[in-house]
Amino acid sequence: MNQTIDTSAYSVITDAIRSEAARLLSAGEVSAVIGYAAARRKGSAQPIVITAADDAARLFFSPACVNNLAVYLTKAKKDVPRKGKIAIVVKSCDLRAIAGLIGESQLKREDLYLIGIPCAGVLASTASPDSELTNNSIASKCLECENNVPQGVDFTPAVKVSSPQGSSRYTAEIARLEQMSPAERWAFWKEQFSKCIKCYACRQVCPFCYCEQCLCDRNKPQMVDTTPRPSGNLAWHIVRAIHLAGRCAGCGECERVCPMDIPLNLLNRKMAKELKELYDYECGFEPQEKGPLNSYDEKDDQSFIK
Amino acid sequence: MQKFISEQNLKTLLDQMIQAGKRVIAPRLEAGTTLYGPISTSSQVCLDELPRRSAKEAFFPVCEDILSYKKDGQQLDVSDVSPNSFPESTLFGVRPCDAAAIPVLDAVFSWDYKDQFFLERRRKTTVIGLGCTKADDACFCTAIGLSPDDRKGSDLFLIPLEGGGYQCDVCSEKGEALIATAPELFEAPSQAQPLPKAVPGMDNIDLKKVKKWLDENFESPLWDEIAVRCVGCGACAFVCPACHCFDIVDEGTEKQGKRRKSWDACGFWKFTHHASGHNPRDMQPKRYRNRIMHKFKYYDDKFGQTLCTGCGRCIRICPVGIDIAAIVEDISQRS
Secondary structure: OOOEOOOOHHHHHHHHHHHHHHHHHHOOOOOEEEEEEEOOOOOOEEEEEEOOHHHHHHEOOOOOOOOOHHHHHOOOOOOOOOOOOEEEEEOHHHHHHHHHHHHOOOOOHHHEEEEEOOOOOOEOOOOOOOOOOEOOOEOHHHHHOOOOOOOOOOEOOOOOOOOOOOOOHHHHHHHHHHOOOHHHHHHHHHHHHHOOOOOOHHHHHOOOOOOOOOHHHOEOOEOOOOOOOHHHHHHHHHHHHHHHOOOOOOOOHHHHHOOOOOOHHHHHHHHHHHHHHHHOOOOOOOOOOOOHHHOOOOOOOOOOOO | OEEEEOHHHHHHHHHHHHHOOOEEEEEEEEOOEEEEEEOOOHHHEOOOOOOOOOHHHHOOOOEEEEEEEEEEOOEEEEEEOOHHHOOOEEEEEEOHHHHHHHHHHHHHHEOOOEOHHHHHHHHOEEEEEEOOOOOOOOOOHHHHOOOOOOOOOOOEEEEEEOOOOEEEEEOOHHHHHHHHHOHHHOEOOOOOOEOOOOOOOOOOOOHHHHHHHHHHOOOOHHHHHHHOOOOOOOHHHHHOOOOOOEEEEEEEOOOEEEEEEEEOOOOOHHHHOOOOOOOOOOOHHHHHHHHHHHHHHHHHHHHOOOOOOOOOHHHHHOOOOOOHHHHHHHHHOOO
């Protein structure tokens, strides 16, 4: 059944973002505001960085504002001006990435001004940007959302929104894959990875892929085959999944941007599930200095050593 | 010359070609995504949507071997891949924006260096274009001087008709030769009306004005403004029917391996990274500027053509909503 989700509060949120951004910039409290602006295609949105209060009117929020803007705070994005404090528009799911980046000493909380969005959900990449937000057109990540009103932020528009309802699409799909034999599962991923063209959109939008030089870009020595062929594709996707295990904040950007529709977040969700089962660890909203895969504890599960 | 072909006869035509050992490449589903690829039966053809990647890969594959090497002691054997081994092919169901890009690519691949990998596939391939009856607001072929029923690049061109079947226009000798292989499947032109043409999302852009502005604005604040959001992936170039940059790498071991050619993209930081460590395009705006300059200025300077056919793929897939149609329209209004 297709049920409409009420997003009428998004216009109030838009007004609140604009006035807060204008206030911050004119008072000189921040040097830039990273947010969303409307784009040419009907209903579409794109990230924008503004530095003048006059541009605050360009900011908005809609169900098409799906990007995790935290990527613009990382050292991988050197084009964003870094001078003093920066304000950023964040949904709750984006906030988890910021917590992770603070935990990894990539950001300092005091350098950020967080404009939190109470969010009823955003659109799936399969829906056109002018689609109505419904329980079908909503992004899969929204169905994983535990707290749609960001906590611990510096400013939140005073509105009430409904929290996304519905059962996790990832849980169902992971269960389906887990029931497969290893050969069937291998066939599934092999077919998916065969579509990969090594455009690295998944890497470039990921807030945690901030390595100065990705292992997969190295050629002295060449660690991973660079061509979009089975061996290099598999190597890249395994490197990606493992490097993000225990770090991935679940924003689903990798999957959203894949031009070949490879269900990348499935790998990340599966890794998160393993981490939960093995170490009782979850990426949360609190910065954590060390995840289970880069720390050692005598109580760690050793059962894999046989 | 104009003919009529029924849907059933069109399927028969494709199946007959496959049975005769010809390679037929058409839009088909691959793990849930529509892509151009070889089909083994006409029932695999999927014409519902524009394939996610363009038809350029029929001539310029995502990745291909160009030679293999083997070393045994002092003995080194190198064997080239011979373009003679490429099969006779038919590329079917090609949208006008994809077909139009093929002659645009001819220019660069037959310029100072004759790329036999591209040219031999091109020589051996017959292109059957298909008129569009639907478009979305990312489509902008009309803004680039093309149209949803443009014959450019097609050897045969099909226009869907009211009541089923296709008007089939013969656009080249290759197209004529293809019809001659099965003349019984084609009928005299039908009186039926074509289905209404698709209406793309944007009207004509004055590309001369765009070129003029680009001639004078290598340095402009516009590049920073557009590209501050660019995350530097290669998605736009890889789905583009006209982008044609590639990289060549050796993969394997000291003892044996292959030299491979694969798609590259000017959005990658490494694209212009020199061995010295210097990078003349050190920031994303310089890389994005190159994308626009190459498409609307450099290619025009060199070959008198535009390196964009308005398919809208880059607009649909850009992770951060960069809209080349909006950018070019904006530039056209600046000069």
